[in-house]
């Protein structure tokens with residue numbers, strides 16, 4: 001059975017135990033920072049939705065421990081049959097205009113186009129079916145320089161599996177916030193699962 005690894009990042013880092021990723025600030029207008037409204041909290045929910053969906057057809061291994069290089073080494077050595085590795089993220093620092101909010105899926109710039117790019121496009125296409133995301137989608141290659149280096153570091157060490165960085169929406173965006181519900185996060189998780197399935201069932205080699 002094909003194996004997929006879902007890595008909830010920003011959590012389980014032994015050297016940075018409090019790192020919960022992007023924070024959303026004062027979401028509910030109460031005047032205080034909503035500390036719990038962080039990336040690592042929500043990625044757990046959408047990751048579980050994706051996992052349950054994928055489990056109907058695939059082996060799914062959720063991970064969330066160690067430094068990123070340690071996680072990548074773990075996948076390479078202990079899960080060498082893994083076909084796909086997804087670094088689960090959410091964005092923060094949304095553009096002021098809701099119409100500018102976008103959804104991003106990154107693939108490893110070193111990956112062959114029929115692997116990384118195509119898998120990222122399959123996932124992005126499914127995100128397009130969510131009304132708050134729609135056509136505002138970006139598929140980007142990571143890079144070893146500039147701002148896309150950060151994205152690259154989250155998948156850099158993964159060798160055989162196709163590494164994807166999943167940044168489906170802005171948690172502090174006007175539109176993104178609407179997805180911070182059980183139903184919204186489930187839709188995002190299902191889009192990820194269906195995009196991976198679209199790729200894996202379209203005759204692609206892994």
Ligand SMILES: [Zn+2]
Pocket residue numbers: 009010021022039088089090
């Ligand atoms: Zn992140």
